[in-house]
Amino acid sequence: MLRIQQLKSGSFLFRPFSRSLASLDASKVKITNVREHSVPKPNDQLVFGKTFTDHMLAIEWTAEKGWGVPEIQPYGPLTLDPSACVFHYGFELFEGLKAYKTSDNKITMFRPDMNMARMNKSAARICLPKFDSEELIKLMGKLIQQDKHLIPEGQGYSLYVRPTLIGTTPALGVSTPDRALLFVITSPVGPYYKTGFKAVRLEATDYATRAWPGGVGDKKLGANYAPCILPQLQAASRGYQQNLWLFGPEKNITEVGTMNVFFAFKNSATGKKELVTAPLDGTILEGVTRDSILTLARERLDPKEWEINERYFSINEVAEKAAKGELLEAFGAGTAAVVSPIKEVGWQGKDIQVPLLPGEQSGALTKQIAQWISEIQYGKVQHGNWSRVVAELD
Numbered sequence: 001m002l003r004i005q006q007l008k009s010g011s012f013l014f015r016p017f018s019r020s021l022a023s024l025d026a027s028k029v030k031i032t033n034v035r036e037h038s039v040p041k042p043n044d045q046l047v048f049g050k051t052f053t054d055h056m057l058a059i060e061w062t063a064e065k066g067w068g069v070p071e072i073q074p075y076g077p078l079t080l081d082p083s084a085c086v087f088h089y090g091f092e093l094f095e096g097l098k099a100y101k102t103s104d105n106k107i108t109m110f111r112p113d114m115n116m117a118r119m120n121k122s123a124a125r126i127c128l129p130k131f132d133s134e135e136l137i138k139l140m141g142k143l144i145q146q147d148k149h150l151i152p153e154g155q156g157y158s159l160y161v162r163p164t165l166i167g168t169t170p171a172l173g174v175s176t177p178d179r180a181l182l183f184v185i186t187s188p189v190g191p192y193y194k195t196g197f198k199a200v201r202l203e204a205t206d207y208a209t210r211a212w213p214g215g216v217g218d219k220k221l222g223a224n225y226a227p228c229i230l231p232q233l234q235a236a237s238r239g240y241q242q243n244l245w246l247f248g249p250e251k252n253i254t255e256v257g258t259m260n261v262f263f264a265f266k267n268s269a270t271g272k273k274e275l276v277t278a279p280l281d282g283t284i285l286e287g288v289t290r291d292s293i294l295t296l297a298r299e300r301l302d303p304k305e306w307e308i309n310e311r312y313f314s315i316n317e318v319a320e321k322a323a324k325g326e327l328l329e330a331f332g333a334g335t336a337a338v339v340s341p342i343k344e345v346g347w348q349g350k351d352i353q354v355p356l357l358p359g360e361q362s363g364a365l366t367k368q369i370a371q372w373i374s375e376i377q378y379g380k381v382q383h384g385n386w387s388r389v390v391a392e393l394d
Helices: 085-089 112-125 133-146 226-236 288-300 315-323 364-377
Strands: 002-006 012-016 055-062 071-074 092-094 097-101 106-110 158-167 179-189 200-205 242-247 252-256 259-266 273-277 306-310 327-334 338-347 350-353 387-392
Touching (some): 092 112, 106 364, 112 387, 133 158, 259 288, 259 315, 288 327, 315 350
Antiparallel strands (some): 002 012, 092 158, 097 106, 097 158, 106 387, 158 179, 252 259, 259 273, 327 338
């Protein structure tokens, strides 16, 4: 590794990092408890991302020494220099994952290793320090243990975990940060949408672009999200809940809102069905829920009846299949909402209707996939090492 030091002349000096840099070490954690623990809010008062637990995790990093002592401390404001590079140049990334109470008094996290791998990829892309994934998982478990009484119970309820890494170098001038802060906050949550498992209307969006080849669409950077809010507001003004992002002259479908997206088609000539999502080409977020759905679908759906494909497909293909009665279902997939059914897609002044089960808010496959994921997350069904025990309720 190289350290970059800016000289007064504006040139740069490159020198090797010390080999004795400290690694992230969960065994060194320092814990400072709050004086009085919070009382859990009733489930019906939980608004996604608005309530936080009593403690947070914070670890500082410097280019000179490496990772400092991890500290679990009372939740509270951060103190940062106004010139910190996170404010001026966007040195920021984050992850989102959940912890669940299971029926056997365990607290588990769903596939945290995948989130940590993606977080390190994001860090490498914007020159922030990488870390030992297993050590951060252990630290998040210790944090969750402190506030386990605040994890809500019930289907659709969990503890949302938000690890964040920012550059904190106090200097103006674009260069590699030599200081950083990794912190984790947690939030008791219910369903992402207040309406619960209810189908949404999307506007196919080609007047704005979420990501592009050679960019950072596959990284979990804050810079990917703020520019998407204006198009969402524009879609909302026309009665749509989210954007269905398109790209290129082919109008290929990429993602929906802040989630990956799946469509189910039927081939009338062969009678075979297809579950399809966009490929990981560097513009699509490498979603943990996306990967889980693909894995489960390939394991559990009859290959004589279903094809599971990661390929390019366009809004025009969706419109054509809908016109021929070959559009079966569509849904978004992500950590926050898990599975979000789609009922309509607005395109060129018309609404493409997505079939739903009679009297219900999703198609049969969407409902089945949501159940598969939920059963694993809440410990009703085991699937390899997807559910990681991180704390005990007793």
